[in-house]
Amino acid sequence: QSVLTQPPSASGTPGQRVTISCSGSSSNIGSNTVNWYQQLPGTAPKLLIYSNNQRPSGVPDRFSGSKSGTSASLAISGLQSEDEADYYCAAWDDSLNGHVVFGGGTKLTVL
Amino acid sequence: QVQLQESGPGLVKPSQTLSLTCTVSGGSISSGSYYWSWIRQPAGKGLEWIGRIYTSGSTNYNPSLKSRVTISVDTSKNQFSLKLSSVTAADTAVYYCARVSAVAGTMVYYYYMDVWGKGTTVTVSS
Numbered sequence: 001q002s003v004l005t006q007p008p009s010a011s012g013t014p015g016q017r018v019t020i021s022c023s024g025s026s027s028n029i030g031s032n033t034v035n036w037y038q039q040l041p042g043t044a045p046k047l048l049i050y051s052n053n054q055r056p057s058g059v060p061d062r063f064s065g066s067k068s069g070t071s072a073s074l075a076i077s078g079l080q081s082e083d084e085a086d087y088y089c090a091a092w093d094d095s096l097n098g099h100v101v102f103g104g105g106t107k108l109t110v111l
Numbered sequence: 112q113v114q115l116q117e118s119g120p121g122l123v124k125p126s127q128t129l130s131l132t133c134t135v136s137g138g139s140i141s142s143g144s145y146y147w148s149w150i151r152q153p154a155g156k157g158l159e160w161i162g163r164i165y166t167s168g169s170t171n172y173n174p175s176l177k178s179r180v181t182i183s184v185d186t187s188k189n190q191f192s193l194k195l196s197s198v199t200a201a202d203t204a205v206y207y208c209a210r211v212s213a214v215a216g217t218m219v220y221y222y223y224m225d226v227w228g229k230g231t232t233v234t235v236s237s
Binding site: 002032033035037043044045046047050051054056088090092096097098099100101102103104105 | 148150157158159160162163171172173174207212214216221222223224225227228229230
């Protein structure tokens with residue numbers, strides 16, 4: 001059972017816009033920023049969004065992040081086949097001397 | 112460009128200690144205000160944060176693993192390491208190391224893992 005809650009799956013057709021939600025609590029998302037990671041099949045996770053809505057260099061602007069209260073969302077517009085991957089949200093949790101918590105991951109399928 | 116590479120035994124016996132090393136190349140582990148972290152992922156499952164270390168030696172650990180985990184850093188070798196004691200089959204996973212960067216907020220820093228190693232598979236079995 002993950003501390004952050006994500007839907008296990010999401011899907012869309014090429015060109016569509018999809019969103020993935022991430023729900024937490026006051027000790028994590030509510031008081032810290034959210035990061036998103038993309039994991040393509042058989043590869044290591046890659047930083048996709050940091051500090052709620054910042055894109056690292058090289059990440060297409062099709063990817064965007066937002067946060068409100070104790071929830072966050074990742075949006076992917078202009079969906080492409082290469083976006084098919086697992087997506088994880090993560091945040092620092094202030095409880096128990098502080099630690100990082102992840103969502104359970106969302107498998108995105110491009111139909 | 113900083114790169115990270117995990118190394119260590121791929122097979123560990125139950126009750127023994129798992130030991131992994133992450134070698135940092137393309138930059139000094141001591142330069143900049145970075146933490147260095149370990150994360151693992153059992154086959155077919157999600158990511159689990161294990162812990163992190165600053166080059167000063169300051170650490171934070173996952174509360175669920177804290178009693179069994181030690182993360183250390185060797186700046187002379189540009190490496191940091193993970194030791195996980197009393198392992199069981201549940202510790203079988205791909206283990207990743209990662210660099211942790213920070214963004215300054217209002218009187219706090221917000222952290223994110225921006226460079227990852229490719230991962231190494233560790234199986235716990237007799």
